[in-house]
Amino acid sequence: MKKWPLITTIANDVNNSKTTAVELVEESLRLIDQNQEYGAIISVLKDKALERAKFIDSEIKSGKNMGRLAGVPFIAKDNILTIGSETTAASNILKGFIAPYQSTAIEKLESEGAICVAKANLDAFGHGGSTENSDFMVTKNPYDKTRVAGGSSGGSAASVVLGLAPFALGTDTGGSIRQPASFTGCIGLKPSYGLVSRSGVIAMASSTDVVGPLTANVSDCALVLDVIAGKDPLDSTTIDRQSGSYEDIDDNIKGRKIGLIKEYLSDSLDEEIKQAINKTTLKLKSAGAEIIEVSIPSLDYALAVYYILCSAELSSNLSRYDGQRFGYSDKTAVNLSESYFKSRAKGFGTEAKRRIMIGTYVLSSGYYDAYYRKAQLVRTKIIQDFHEVFKQVDFLIGPVTPTTAFKIGEKSDPLSMYLSDIMTVGVSLAGIPAISIPMERENGLPIGLQLMTKQRKDKELLGLARKVEELI
């Protein structure tokens, strides 16, 4: 497991010619090659990355500063479009699809000199919490190869922990950044909904999808967020940044009120996780924070609401994969409807089909009111409840997952897989920012602590995260 210096240090060294972008990219490519057994990477952008690295080095030689991420290699989840290279969302239906335009997040990173070296594995289209639903391979946990790395951003999380690159981009729809970060022991930030543009990100559930960084430390996380955050004319749901830099964070927690969510500390929570949380809570208390137990009763319904709304949106978002313009198209079909049926039947995996069925059902006439509309009402209630609780406390903390990383193949029943999202989906429905940060562990598997706060208070969230990082 390679440990990279702080990203700021790397970029400074590149800009000051202490090292070169080519050396960094070559190092990253070498590590990717060495760690193939983990199944973290779908495709490597070797030629493009080296070409870009050479360009950056030559610009620096001619005296230019190439930005805050100059020469820094990174890995993007393969549902984020990288112009001119394959972007598959880990699905057979998009295998071989070359992105003809650039996603905003990648564009912003590249404009600060970062270099995308590879595309990371995921559950196809983001449907899952273990990357076992990838149509290509399973990503293995760097701490135990018989266990999952989590998902859907499992490839991104494993990449960061294995040190394949200093940082990775993931997407979080119901916990897809936080849960794999928790399972593998890296930092995973789900920013406020709308803080990072979704333009060029293959949609799962449009109303909760967010792009965020996975990093080895909070400083790197803040830097990457600072580069990718902000309003984008190509995405109408984006929101304004907070003023100032996201790197300019205040980690003073004296007198801050932190709520411990009662609903997340039930008996079904692993004892090990419960103890880790208790320990961290005590440390926060001795650092001057006030810990209050809070209740958000509507969270009991979050999982059900999430799986209705998310399936509804994704069933719609996946309609465009019809075999007519791009992606897999079945050539044995003799007419239009057969082309639709065969292309989609063969192109989509089991989980995508299951969710398309659920989503189609809950939107069908006669069922819309009972499922979709009711779920929207409960979602509003959940948002209100979070709003209420943030009148009492500045932050919320809790576990990310009920268990540590489970065994590959252990959760064959889709419902038990859905249940592992139970502590992350509430935040997604509310659109608030949350981060998973690794806690102290004794010989066991990584355990993440979930920190949450009000919408558009991502900077404050990073402040608390840095404090936790320091205390552990």
Place this chain on the structure above:
Amino acid sequence: MEKLSKYLYKGYLPTIGIECHVQLKTETKLFSGIDNDARDAKPNTLVSHICFGLPGSLPVLNEKAISLAVKAAFALNVRPQIDSHFDRKHYFYPDLPKGYQITQFEAPIILGGNVKIKLSDSVKDIGITRAHLEEDAGKSTHKEGKDYSLVDLNRAGTPLLEIVSEPDMHSSEEAKAYAHELYLLMKYADVSDANLFYGNMRFDVNVSVSKDQNKLGTRSETKNLNSFRSVEKAVDYEIKRQVDLLEKGGQIIQETRGWNDAKQKTFSQRSKEEAHDYRYFPEPDIPPTKLDNNFINSIEATMPVMPEEWRNILKPLNLDPSSEDLLIDAEVEDANINYLPVIEKFIDSKEALKKVTNWLINIEIPLRRDNPEVKALSTKERVDYYQKIYDLNETGSLNSNRAKDLIEDILKSDAPITDIEKYASDKGYIQVSDESEITEIVRQVLADNEKATNDLKNGETKVIGFLIGQIMKQSQGKANPAIAQKIINQLIKL
């Protein structure tokens, strides 16, 4: 209460509601910055990743479309909704790239409104149920005998306003008048090019018939009519078809029908059983639209004079109905030519107004219609021209025939005619009203035509016409005939 008996066809009351798709005249598409004018473009050249429905592409609402919808609301005599939002309407078809159409289902931008339609003997209000914004699909071409179809996505994403009327019409005359009035409203409000030939307005007519006037029959919907005449004909055809079917003991099925213009017949396309479940839900990629009252008011303030208002302006002139319709239609035939501002200029003098209006109706409008190459003149230029022509006519220097010649010359002239009076005089259009000059000519003519002069002296007044003709000939048409007659009378002492 409207008297419905006049509408009965073989004892059945027809009821008609119309849905109209109006293409909005925005520069770019509804959700992408791609050129909206696909008329002369090669297939699939006006397509972005958004129009193509590529993975990761997101719609961004064109605010101009919102402004135009607000204008349309005022044209339909209603304030737009403060809150509206877009929904997704799902179905699979190759010309619908995303697998859903973005439309306003639950909360449209326009609710309510009405359209005053002009009938031969009356004016009637047709209620508007709603009007919503949506994106158009692409265009599919199915070639006869080929095992493939072609899809052109240039049109995909073009902004449409779908205007849904109440079922307030009961005859094809009313349906046609409604379609025509809607066309005028959209043109006057400058919401759409409303070019029917290019499909800028497409009408779907819902027709049902019922013996029970308090109960609607089962309706058919004939889609995609692109002329006022086809609206009229399709309604007539459907009324007759449905009544005949019912009379024969048959049943009407709720279905979608098409219109065969060559055969002047509707034909079945799809029955209700085959109808889609569109699975509408709010479009999560576009935040709900919230209009600011100041914004609405600022658009209201720019609303032009609408046809109804213009009809009121023209009322005192007692034009025959076809002349009035001609003027109102002509006003929006060419975006560069406006007749109303010219007419408005003369509004204070009823005499002048009447004359200028007649010149427009009888000379300029027909001339422009027959000669599309006639160049546009600015309103100011035209007001100045008509003012001068009117003045010359009023003082007797220019008779009506010469006025017509002069107007035609002005319109057809390649170079602008700067000095009208000089031009008219050089062309010999100006009448001589100088009495001494005319007296000379009269004397000469009387001397040259001894017999006629004697006849006149003997009281045969019918020869006056002949003598005046001779005077006009002698003066090469310049003599003012009224003055010539006066001088004859003086000289012969009638």
